[in-house]
Amino acid sequence: MLNQYFTDLHIHVGMSHNGKWIKIPTSRRLTVCGILEEATDRKGLNIIGIIDALSPLVLADLKMLIEEGVLVSASSGGYIYRDNTLVVLGAEIETREVNGGLAHTLIFVPDIQTMTTLSTYMSQYIRNINLSSQNAHMPLKQLIQIASGFEALIIPAHVFTPHKSLFGVCCQRLSHILSDQDMGKITAIELGLSADSNMADRISELAGYTFITNSDAHSLDKIAREYNIFSMETLSFQEIVKTLSRTEERQVIANYGLDPRLGKYHRTFCRKCGFTDNQAGLNLDTCCPKCRSNALTKGVFERINEIADYAEPHPPAHRPQYCYQIPLEFIPGLGKKVMAKLLAAFDTEMNILHYATYEALSTVAGTKIANFIMTARVGTATISAGGGGIYGRMLNIVDK
Template identity: 25%
Template sequence: MIPIIGDLHIHSKYSRATACTLDLEHLYIWAQQKGINVVGTGDFTHPEWFSEINEKLEPAEPGLYRLKKDIANWCDEVIPLSCRAPVRFMLSCEISNIYNKKGRTRKNHNLVYFSDVESVRRFNKRLGVIGNLHSDGRPILGLDARDLLEIVLETSENGYLVPAHIWTPWFSMLGSKSGFDSIKECFEDLTVHVFAAETGLSSDPAMNWRVADLDRITLISNSDAHSPSKLGREANLFKTELNYFEMRAAIENGDKSKFAGTFEYYPEKGKYYYDGHRNCSVRFTPKETQSQLGICPVCGKAVTKGVLHRVEELATRPEGAKSDNAIHFDRLIPLDDLLAQIFKVGNQSKKVKHTYRTLLEKLGNEFKILKYLQRDQIESAGVPLLGEAIFKMRENRILFSPGYDGIFGTAKIFSDKERLTVM
């Protein structure tokens, strides 16, 4: 039985650098095409987006919302029959906290969740006194992350906060440029209320297992999508009912029978896996950075220290070690990226888009294709190399040119020799 799949960190069209199609209708459509059952609303602090949430969504199962029927019916017309399934929304947002603490400027992003719109309304009212909620779907607040957590707890006993993409250099709890060295340094006396953290696209659970400070929390993964088609780059698996409270408890308790694991972006494809300087086209492993004393040989400035390096700095265990509460995960590559590799074209090309749609119509949603179908079922769709590409991905037989300093990494699935052999 396929678990409930949840992508709980996304944005709206009101966030900077996001697609104009990032609305509730397109989230609903793309969630079904991806195979996602529960998607975050994102950006509920933004007044116009919160107004849309109230206008277009209605209560469904406990603590979750659904698109109103007349809107959903219109959206269903463009969704392949093989992908149609219920979609629920969880009220969510991301806050950018920028503040001074103990003589340093701190910059970290935090996710906040509530079970009802009235709690969101109270929360937004309090934050509106602190900063401008109109300027961005992800507001920038001069508010200590610890104090933000306190406001969440005071707003509702059912609300919770999750530090976002905890390793990225610039805006995260453990990032090399602006963060802390532990959860407690950040959240102080309220640390006990932080029961989860988001790994981010440039790290996976195995990297996090090396850090003992993270042992007591549950590692969750989300897409941080800035366009609807990027939904599901990472996601969480639940063996619960469609229910906010059960899903929250599964995360809080780290119960493997309820929180069944995550789908992960290959961290090498993330924008901050290696160290480097994008403007100088310099990319370093942590050892190479150390040999250069952290200095870019082109411009003479300090390189941006990536996630792999930062994990090495805080690691208390060797590579390959597991924490006692380790939960299963699978690394996946988005289907359009696989098709782009097969056809040797861009993932936004007409050929990729047409083949993607055809595959959904023949085989079902994207996660079903990437994770759950047998090889003969995949090959029955008639796309050369697709079955081999998916099984190479499932077996982690992929070569990478890792990402660094804001540049996404690239995967190489087939060598020229392999193409000839497989074809």
């Protein structure tokens, strides 16, 4: 029997248990223990990926939790927290192509022993192995060869963003920098906050890959702002392998992500005057139409238009539904006090976002907040697009 699991595989660690920074700038509350509690108790996730496990500081914290029995080894890889949350160990590694473009890739392994060995091996390439997302000073092709030797899951991260991504700054096609054999070792593709499946399915070479959407959380609040539903038998690393490879009926049955317009790199943006291109698409060979400067950051929307094979998406038969999920933090007027009432009534954010009825939401938070949550749930919200590092926003009726 297959079960459904809420999954976010891209959560960063900000600080170690003994107070040493791992990712700057992030929150001091973003520790391994803080992530486990937030993801389980508040968010309602079933599977989480702890990124930055390549750092010896994070490995030490994980080993401590394993020794204390807080994390228990799953039979086929990964670790179980409080009986119902699977923790998988990952690393986000930065690579550099010959054109100077930088990209991030997620690497997952089944256990702490394998991650410890990988950390020791990668320390010869990474200058400060204790910190997050360090440049390995190698092209993706070499990283794939190394990671596959550890039987790792290999997932290029936020692949369209204008900074540190494959399609954003490294190449127009994976085949330009990777062999067919290398491409075959890629497990899945992470879309990023400013893109969705329809946008990515305009590129023909991505048709064979499973798409996933993750939070890339740099704070506890951002956990599960994007997530997936995995359909698999039990909580284990090997079940994730089957799910991402779509074998034995395992599969990703839904991606829940921001409407791309809420992403902070969706549209072309002028860093000097704040102009955002919300129209048909700006020709980036020209200067900003508002201030006439050359300080434009190309948006994901414009980049995909530039490199796409198809004018419209060509989704393969295996592609699951992409559901626009607006995080509760984007809901206008939903402050900490109202959020506390909602959590007291419905236990987790997953329950609020997916299962609470309009009547129940209205009783707890009022009709205005209930209306916002329901429009966000069904994808009919009015949104002002983001760009250049500034998130889009869900509009209140008075903003229109």
